[in-house]
Amino acid sequence: MILHYFLIPAAPVLSLIACAILLICLEIVTGEGKAKTLKLLVALLGPASSMLAVSVVSKTLSESTIEIVQSDFPAWLGEFLATYQLDSFTLVLFLAISFFTLLALVYSEAFLTDFSEKSEIFSLLLFVAAGMMVLVSANSLLMVFMGLELMSLPTYVLVGLRKNDIRASEAALKYFLYGSFATVLLVLAIAFLYGSFGTLHISQITALTRLQITSASSGSASLSLAASMALLAVALGFKIGLAPFHLWIPDTYQGAPTPITGFMGSAIKLAGFGLAFKVFCSMFNSVLSQHSDILGVLALVTMFVGNLAALRQSNLKRIFAYSSISHAGYLFLAIAAINPQNIQRGPLLYYLLVYGLMFLGTFGILSVIENNRGNLDLNRLNGLGFEKPLLSACLLLFILTAAGIPPTAGFLAKYFVFLEAASQGKMTWVVLGVMSSLIGVYYYLQIIAHLYMKAPLSAMAPIQVTHKAAWVGILASAAGVIYFAMRPGLFAF
Amino acid sequence: MKEMIFALFSIITLLTGAGVVISRNVIYSAFNLVLCFFGLASLYLLWGATFISMVQILIYAGAIVVLFVFVVMLLNFEHSSERSQNFWIILGSGIGSWVLSLFLLRVLSNTLGASPYQSAAPTNLRTVSKLLFTQYLWPFEVLTIFMLALIIGIYLLGRPESEGTQS
Numbered sequence: 057m058i059l060h061y062f063l064i065p066a067a068p069v070l071s072l073i074a075c076a077i078l079l080i081c082l083e084i085v086t087g088e089g090k091a092k093t094l095k096l097l098v099a100l101l102g103p104a105s106s107m108l109a110v111s112v113v114s115k116t117l118s119e120s121t122i123e124i125v126q127s128d129f130p131a132w133l134g135e136f137l138a139t140y141q142l143d144s145f146t147l148v149l150f151l152a153i154s155f156f157t158l159l160a161l162v163y164s165e166a167f168l169t170d171f172s173e174k175s176e177i178f179s180l181l182l183f184v185a186a187g188m189m190v191l192v193s194a195n196s197l198l199m200v201f202m203g204l205e206l207m208s209l210p211t212y213v214l215v216g217l218r219k220n221d222i223r224a225s226e227a228a229l230k231y232f233l234y235g236s237f238a239t240v241l242l243v244l245a246i247a248f249l250y251g252s253f254g255t256l257h258i259s260q261i262t263a264l265t266r267l268q269i270t271s272a273s274s275g276s277a278s279l280s281l282a283a284s285m286a287l288l289a290v291a292l293g294f295k296i297g298l299a300p301f302h303l304w305i306p307d308t309y310q311g312a313p314t315p316i317t318g319f320m321g322s323a324i325k326l327a328g329f330g331l332a333f334k335v336f337c338s339m340f341n342s343v344l345s346q347h348s349d350i351l352g353v354l355a356l357v358t359m360f361v362g363n364l365a366a367l368r369q370s371n372l373k374r375i376f377a378y379s380s381i382s383h384a385g386y387l388f389l390a391i392a393a394i395n396p397q398n399i400q401r402g403p404l405l406y407y408l409l410v411y412g413l414m415f416l417g418t419f420g421i422l423s424v425i426e427n428n429r430g431n432l433d434l435n436r437l438n439g440l441g442f443e444k445p446l447l448s449a450c451l452l453l454f455i456l457t458a459a460g461i462p463p464t465a466g467f468l469a470k471y472f473v474f475l476e477a478a479s480q481g482k483m484t485w486v487v488l489g490v491m492s493s494l495i496g497v498y499y500y501l502q503i504i505a506h507l508y509m510k511a512p513l514s515a516m517a518p519i520q521v522t523h524k525a526a527w528v529g530i531l532a533s534a535a536g537v538i539y540f541a542m543r544p545g546l547f548a549f
Numbered sequence: 550m551k552e553m554i555f556a557l558f559s560i561i562t563l564l565t566g567a568g569v570v571i572s573r574n575v576i577y578s579a580f581n582l583v584l585c586f587f588g589l590a591s592l593y594l595l596w597g598a599t600f601i602s603m604v605q606i607l608i609y610a611g612a613i614v615v616l617f618v619f620v621v622m623l624l625n626f627e628h629s630s631e632r633s634q635n636f637w638i639i640l641g642s643g644i645g646s647w648v649l650s651l652f653l654l655r656v657l658s659n660t661l662g663a664s665p666y667q668s669a670a671p672t673n674l675r676t677v678s679k680l681l682f683t684q685y686l687w688p689f690e691v692l693t694i695f696m697l698a699l700i701i702g703i704y705l706l707g708r709p710e711s712e713g714t715q716s
Contacts, residue, residue, distance in 0.1 A: 213702035
């Protein structure tokens with residue numbers, strides 16, 4: 057019984073954790089820097105087995121909808137099982153998290169060549185992935201908190217891996233301080249919610265808020281609801297990098313090791329938006345339409361700040377950091393423009409996956425360039441288009457996707473978000489969103505110009521992809537982006 | 550009688566809390582923090598939350614502040630009293646935190662009166678441990694994984710310098 061109701065749904069998380077622990081044991085048995093291939097294989101086994109587990113879970117879910125509360129259960133078991141919830145949206149997020157982790161592991165193996173503690177880094181990545189899965193599948197605010205912390209704290213360490221590098225230390229410290237502050241606000245919000253509803257279960261809070269709104273609501277209860285919603289919005293804003301709370305992102309993304317930045321920009325953003333969706337579209341469903349204007353303004357400010365600030369940057373990592381801020385704006389617009397009566401998860405999910413693949417692919421290529429040419433100033437790209445045609449073609453594809461130029465999946469993703477906003481009658485949002493993405497095209501085209509139209513600087517090292525695994529990661533991301541462009545109707549739920 | 554004790558311990562907590570922020574010597578701050586935690590623990594005890602109050606003393610006053618003092622001792626902050634003297638930063642953050650806390654206080658006072666959920670029965674060790682191993686088992690297990698991840702992280706950050714960046 058416990059196998060069917062707990063172990064199978066938890067299998068994607070448990071397999072990640074099992075592989076992480078196995079990796080540590082392997083490190084103890086074989087010793088540092090030995091049996092590298094075996095360790096990489098064990099690490100890759102984590103996300104791979106997790107994907108396998110997701111397919112098993114989706115089969116059990118479709119066969120019989122699991123009825124959580126049954127009469128022969130003791131009461132606590134029902135409470136225990138209600139701490140998480142799996143549906144098709146969560147399972148797709150699980151798959152995406154596993155895939156992004158797989159790519160991040162490959163990149164770490166290929167590019168973090170100056171570290172001998174590979175298995176510790178791998179196991180931390182696996183723990184972060186497990187935290188993200190706990191976070192997106194949580195049905196209890198306690199699990200939200202646990203998942204968020206399991207996701208964030210190992211990431212602070214991963215950002216500061218190069219501890220002799222002053223930039224990396226600054227990045228890690230900034231990320232840690234902003235992240236801790238966000239956690240404090242989140243805990244405060246959870247405390248308020250528990251105080252006003254007497255429960256931590258998200259589905260119960262959803263039901264209670266609906267009850268409160270329909271029955272002539274007392275002012276004080278809605279004040280407390282608004283306060284906790286504001287606190288949650290600020291906490292989430294820090295985590296996913298919305299505009300007034302984005303200040304840590306450029307420095308952290310620049311200072312972190314490049315493969316880790318790719319992981320942060322794709323997988324951690326994905327998990328953050330999974331949580332944001334859960335909070336605003338499920339938990340606060342009944343009050344969402346009252347506050348959607350505030351959320352929309354937050355999203356619009358974020359996309360303009362990201363795109364305008366990116367115009368003045370000359371470092372590729374900073375450009376893509378600001379680009380990720382503006383993408384967070386579009387993603388948040390998908391949440392703000394949602395119709396509470398008929399929740400469409402498709403636009404958000406499509407955008408998240410396309411953006412994540414694009415970001416990881418880009419950072420794979422940036423890692424190659426950084427490893428060969430020392431740093432990532434814009435002029436390091438000069439003439440690359442003719443020196444390395446395939447690599448540059450992939451980068452071109454990712455940049456066009458990020459800019460949202462028509463045949464690519466990036467255009468479709470933006471189109472779906474704008475369509476959603478338009479169907480809610482928010483034409484101003486659509487117009488402003490299109491304007492912002494036109495501003496963004498300028499700096500994306502600048503990168504392409506450096507790639508194909510500038511003469512290479514003299515005395516620049518030739519680009520070599522020393523580790524063939526990196527190619528696998530880059531080409532897999534490119535293939536994913538192309539696949540999404542060809543299948544726009546993938547998520548119709 | 551209960552109100553008197555409550556008033557006494559709240560005053561202690563508030564005063565020592567202010568002392569943490571005001572005092573220029575880091576060691577004095579740390580000792581004020583210990584007293585502040587003791588005051589909080591007594592307040593918890595007054596509300597019947599014995600377990601929380603014990604944990605407060607054991608973990609915060611016992612472990613965390615001792616850790617603070619050790620760090621201060623090892624790092625030897627001689628000139629730690631130099632602070633950022635930018636007037637506008639102090640003014641801005643002061644006003645900001647006052648406004649935020651007054652707002653939250655107002656929300657809290659509203660909620661406390663209106664909420665149908667009053668504080669639960671007094672917690673003791675038995676109830677807490679029973680809950681931990683039944684309905685909160687999954688969060689509890691995630692917490693253990695979290696600790697493991699932290700240990701690995703601390704090892705990575707604290708490893709010897711020579712092994713770090715070789716290139």
